[in-house]
Amino acid sequence: MNRTPTLVLALALHAAAATALTLVAVRPAAAQAAPVAPVAGEVTKLDKAGNRIEIRHGEIRHLDMPPMKMMFRVRDPKLLEGVAVGDRIRFTAEKIDGNFTVTAIAKGP
Ligand SMILES: [Cu+2]
Secondary structure, three states: OOOHHHHHHHHHHHHHOHHHHHHHHHHHHHHOOOOOOOEEEEEEEEEOOOOEEEEEEOOEHHHOEOOEEEEEEEOOHHHHOOOOOOOEEEEEEEEEOOEEEEEEEEEOO
């Protein structure tokens, strides 16, 4: 995530008024309100060579994402070992360097 615009804005507002800085500080806290948590999904495609997986997933609150089918990067190729198309999984996804990335996978609903 690029925090530079927020920092520049915060500095500008700080110069203008101390109360404005408080308002800026509230935004990141609100964005982190939902904790990173595992989500249920079904594997719909595997790209082991490309280190990617497509998952039909439920709501991911911490990413502010509704249920959908989408492709994720995989942080570690070992996460795809033993995973097959059609598997029901519980997985954890995080936004890393601007990419939605699977950081953990477990079998089961
Ligand atoms: Cu999604």
